[in-house]
Amino acid sequence: MKKTWVSYPYILWMIIFTIVPLLLVLYYSFTKTEDGSVVFTLENFRRVLEPTYLKVLWRSVVLAFISTVVCFIVGYPVAMILAGKDMSDKSILVLLLVVPMWMNFLLRTYAWMTLLDRKGVINSILGAIGLPQVHLLYTDFAVILGMVYNFLPFMVLPIYSVLRKIDRSLIEAAEDLGSDSITVFRKVIFPLSLPGVVSGITMVFMPAVTTFIISKLLGGSQYMLIGNLIEDQFMRVYDWNFGSAISIIMMVLILLSMGIMTKYDKEGAGGGLF
Amino acid sequence: MKALKRIYLIIIFVFLYAPVLTLIVFSFNDSKSRGHWGGFTLKWYGQLFKDRQVMSSLYNTIIIALLSALVATIAGTAAAVGIHSMKKVLKSFVMNLTYLPVVNPDIVTGISLMILFVFIKLDLGFTTLLLAHITFNIPYVVLSVLPKLKQLNKHMYEAALDLGAKPLYAFFRVILPEIMPGVVTGFLLAFTLSLDDFIISFFTTGSGVSTLSITIYSMARLGVSPKINALSALMFIVVLVLLLIVNKRSATNGRNEAPLINI
Amino acid sequence: MKKRITAFTLLLLAVAVTLSACGSPGSDSGEKTEKVTLNVFNWGDYIDETVIEDFEAKYPHIKVVYETYTTNEDMYVKIKTGGSDYDVAFPSDYMIKRMIDEGLLKEINMDNIPNYKYIGDQFKNLSYDPENKYSVPYLWGTVGILYNKTMVTEPVDSWKILWDEKYAKQIIMSDSERDSIGVALKMLGYSMNSKSIEELEEAKQKLIEQKPLVLAYAVDEAKDMMIAESAALAVVWSGDALIAMNENENLAYAIPKEGSNYWFDSMVIPHTCKHKEEAELFINFLCEPEMSLKNVNYIGYATPNIETMKLLDPDKITNSTAYPTAEQLANCEIFEYPGDEINKVYNRIWTEIKAH
Numbered sequence: 002m003k004k005t006w007v008s009y010p011y012i013l014w015m016i017i018f019t020i021v022p023l024l025l026v027l028y029y030s031f032t033k034t035e036d037g038s039v040v041f042t043l044e045n046f047r048r049v050l051e052p053t054y055l056k057v058l059w060r061s062v063v064l065a066f067i068s069t070v071v072c073f074i075v076g077y078p079v080a081m082i083l084a085g086k087d088m089s090d091k092s093i094l095v096l097l098l099v100v101p102m103w104m105n106f107l108l109r110t111y112a113w114m115t116l117l118d119r120k121g122v123i124n125s126i127l128g129a130i131g132l133p134q135v136h137l138l139y140t141d142f143a144v145i146l147g148m149v150y151n152f153l154p155f156m157v158l159p160i161y162s163v164l165r166k167i168d169r170s171l172i173e174a175a176e177d178l179g180s181d182s183i184t185v186f187r188k189v190i191f192p193l194s195l196p197g198v199v200s201g202i203t204m205v206f207m208p209a210v211t212t213f214i215i216s217k218l219l220g221g222s223q224y225m226l227i228g229n230l231i232e233d234q235f236m237r238v239y240d241w242n243f244g245s246a247i248s249i250i251m252m253v254l255i256l257l258s259m260g261i262m263t264k265y266d267k268e269g270a271g272g273g274l275f
Numbered sequence: 276m277k278a279l280k281r282i283y284l285i286i287i288f289v290f291l292y293a294p295v296l297t298l299i300v301f302s303f304n305d306s307k308s309r310g311h312w313g314g315f316t317l318k319w320y321g322q323l324f325k326d327r328q329v330m331s332s333l334y335n336t337i338i339i340a341l342l343s344a345l346v347a348t349i350a351g352t353a354a355a356v357g358i359h360s361m362k363k364v365l366k367s368f369v370m371n372l373t374y375l376p377v378v379n380p381d382i383v384t385g386i387s388l389m390i391l392f393v394f395i396k397l398d399l400g401f402t403t404l405l406l407a408h409i410t411f412n413i414p415y416v417v418l419s420v421l422p423k424l425k426q427l428n429k430h431m432y433e434a435a436l437d438l439g440a441k442p443l444y445a446f447f448r449v450i451l452p453e454i455m456p457g458v459v460t461g462f463l464l465a466f467t468l469s470l471d472d473f474i475i476s477f478f479t480t481g482s483g484v485s486t487l488s489i490t491i492y493s494m495a496r497l498g499v500s501p502k503i504n505a506l507s508a509l510m511f512i513v514v515l516v517l518l519l520i521v522n523k524r525s526a527t528n529g530r531n532e533a534p535l536i537n538i
Numbered sequence: 539m540k541k542r543i544t545a546f547t548l549l550l551l552a553v554a555v556t557l558s559a560c561g562s563p564g565s566d567s568g569e570k571t572e573k574v575t576l577n578v579f580n581w582g583d584y585i586d587e588t589v590i591e592d593f594e595a596k597y598p599h600i601k602v603v604y605e606t607y608t609t610n611e612d613m614y615v616k617i618k619t620g621g622s623d624y625d626v627a628f629p630s631d632y633m634i635k636r637m638i639d640e641g642l643l644k645e646i647n648m649d650n651i652p653n654y655k656y657i658g659d660q661f662k663n664l665s666y667d668p669e670n671k672y673s674v675p676y677l678w679g680t681v682g683i684l685y686n687k688t689m690v691t692e693p694v695d696s697w698k699i700l701w702d703e704k705y706a707k708q709i710i711m712s713d714s715e716r717d718s719i720g721v722a723l724k725m726l727g728y729s730m731n732s733k734s735i736e737e738l739e740e741a742k743q744k745l746i747e748q749k750p751l752v753l754a755y756a757v758d759e760a761k762d763m764m765i766a767e768s769a770a771l772a773v774v775w776s777g778d779a780l781i782a783m784n785e786n787e788n789l790a791y792a793i794p795k796e797g798s799n800y801w802f803d804s805m806v807i808p809h810t811c812k813h814k815e816e817a818e819l820f821i822n823f824l825c826e827p828e829m830s831l832k833n834v835n836y837i838g839y840a841t842p843n844i845e846t847m848k849l850l851d852p853d854k855i856t857n858s859t860a861y862p863t864a865e866q867l868a869n870c871e872i873f874e875y876p877g878d879e880i881n882k883v884y885n886r887i888w889t890e891i892k893a894h
Contacts, residue, residue, distance in 0.1 A: 008357025018410040022387030057893045103514045107491040112294030118309045119768040125310035139754045211380035221754025225893040237611045238885045399621035481622030483603035498762030
């Protein structure tokens with residue numbers, strides 16, 4: 002079926018709307034406007050390397066990393082439990098897992114504001130049973146919680162997907178050979194689930210590093226993460242050159258880490274969402 | 276052990292649902308307070324429907340999602356068909372091109388598109404929003420349809436041609452039905468992504484054209500807004516009902532295929 | 539195959555129902571006949587929505603699409619990139635000056651604004667638009683400290699209280715560059731329009747020191763937070779303070795003795811405007827005493843409209859939060875645009891403070 006030409010409109014579209022914009026970003030990052038004319042400069046990139054901004058980058062990476070780890074620790078057992086269930090319960094449970102994910106992302110983040118506020122639901126409950134109030138909203142904790150909440154399904158689903166496909170007979174064989182469940186897990190299940198894990202980590206880490214809404218709403222605008230920095234430069238400060246430079250650096254970092262990740266997933270066995 | 280598993284799952288589900296359910300409960304709260312109950316009322320729902328910004332952004336969101344998903348599905352399916360018959364080098368180039376918007380952080384896609392539109396002096400508004408949504412949707416359709424094409428029996432198409440069918444007829448009658456699950460998944464995926472998108476829409480819209488996510492964001496930044504709670508309650512019910520219906524239908528279908536949420 | 543079609547049909551049905559319910563508001567794809575869409579770009583929570591309805595009732599051929607922003611800087615970028623065709627905007631003093639200098643505003647034909655006569659003379663010929671060619675005053679006010687009398691035991695008369703460790707995590711600062719940097723400058727005894735890099739760096743240091751004490755940087759959210767008593771002190775605009783005080787009697791507003799900012803927001807027509815006549819109709823409409831009265835009662839700020847003031851409740855005029863005394867205004871300054879170079883310094887400093 003030699004129908005390659007059918008995809009040419011698509012290729013054209015992608016070039017116009019994906020490649021060209023990125024080239025423009027690159028262009029902006031290497032230039033600045035001085036007295037009305039555009040000059041080539043490395044100033045923007047130099048600025049990104051200033052300690053203030055490196056700190057922002059670091060903070061984003063750390064928060065995203067913590068969130069990813071928490072998602073993994075919390076989510077892996079969920080995937081395992083779901084994968085191990087028999088047919089009748091399973092689809093309903095998976096459905097229930099997915100429903101919150103279908104709620105709007107903004108709403109899910111806003112929901113936590115209601116719970117975590119100093120005068121919100123959690124503190125009300127604590128107050129009612131006589132426990133002291135806790136300061137939750139507008140802290141690191143709130144931001145991480147927001148990230149974990151929003152991205153947990155993205156960790157669970159790929160792992161679940163891969164776990165489900167594991168050939169039961171492999172597990173049975175291991176058990177027949179005398180392994181206890183912990184060894185079965187360590188030597189058979191976990192290694193086989195790795196593609197799903199990698200997929201999950203990727204799908205959590207990437208949005209976590211680049212988000213700006215969670216830090217703005219749940220962090221009280223105090224936490225400037227890379228996403229906030231970029232948004233700020235483009236929408237408030239109007240320094241598109243600097244903003245572009247930051248974006249390029251961030252994009253390169255992400256693509257690099259993705260590249261490393263996919264080395265683990267050569268055959269594309271990673272359980273994506275489809 | 277079983278009990279432990281059960282408890283753990285319950286905790287997780289409580290964690291997942293508590294915020295949403297809290298929002299829903301408080302949508303009936305007469306007081307604007309986030310922690311205290313002031314009495315039962317339906318006034319926030321009334322205000323929600325009267326709010327022209329919310330209504331118009333709801334309209335925009337659905338239209339954009341439908342249109343962009345449709346266009347993306349058609350373009351994406353065609354693209355997948357084309358890519359499937361490509362030679363190694365071209366194929367790998369195009370696949371990388373396809374992966375780019377998927378892998379790229381939303382914020383970079385958003386600002387790059389904004390820069391593009393400003394550069395070609397295209398006013399930010401409904402058109403640019405639509406273009407942006409189509410752009411990030413097509414790759415997902417391609418990625419949904421391609422696996423199905425790979426699973427296809429190559430010889431069916433040739434057999435159809437041998438039997439005298441014209442290529443287009445053969446495509447619609449032979450190939451399309453086989454890849455249909457992928458096409459539909461792609462469409463639904465595109466539709467969902469479009470509905471839920473915030474960051475890319477945020478940067479590529481203007482002139483008062485708002486999507487639901489953007490409106491919620493503006494409302495959230497104004498302070499406590501129980502209208503948002505009312506909106507959440509309604510959305511939750513719609514989503515739940517839709518998912519239940521779709522899932523039920525696919526499960527009880529004689530063909531014994533796994534539920535739509537086939538993960 | 540069948541189930542997919544069913545799912546699809548259900549989806550389309552749901553959509554069709556929603557659409558007919560909404561009656562397709564939003565884009566002007568529906569009625570083509572002469573309906574003009576007026577794009578109004580304003581601060582959040584800065585108009586009584588019924589005023590818009592009244593306007594549309596009076597001029598049925600105009601449909602108002604209303605969008606909001608949270609700070610002058612946000613508005614500036616959107617208008618500068620030219621990507622959106624806003625017809626009316628409401629910038630503050632210094633921003634108006636900047637936009638005039640950069641050619642971002644269209645001159646308003648004052649003949650089309652007969653209601654301009656209601657604006658008090660003290661609000662005309664201000665430094666940012668000396669010939670009154672580009673702006674029509676909308677509302678004015680001050681910046682001050684909104685505080686909870688039950689949570690703050692000492693008198694609130696100086697900006698220094700916002701640096702008091704006693705109130706750690708009970709302080710809300712303004713998420714607006716000029717406002718917060720201005721507060722720090724005033725506290726140090728400098729002008730809010732300082733162009734000295736040393737003074738600005740000092741202000742930056744102070745704001746960085748303050749960061750651990752700050753609960754959040756907020757603009758519009760601050761008033762709900764104060765009403766709910768989530769914090770003890772907040773830097774707010776006078777109108778927000780009034781609204782908050784109405785909802786919670788424990789709140790009070792003070793303008794510190796070092797002085798503060800006193801600002802004017804005016805209606806302007808950006809260069810992107812596509813419907814100038816309708817824009818001028820809108821501006822004129824908002825100057826009608828009754829309309830202005832509705833707005834003032836809803837949002838709380840002070841009006842520059844003399845006729846409206848006559849219609850106000852007497853206790854509103856004597857309310858010093860909305861209408862400060864000359865004594866309170868003594869040390870207050872109007873923001874000025876410091877010029878592109880120094881503006882970049884302000885931007886950089888604010889970014890560094892937030893990034894810290």
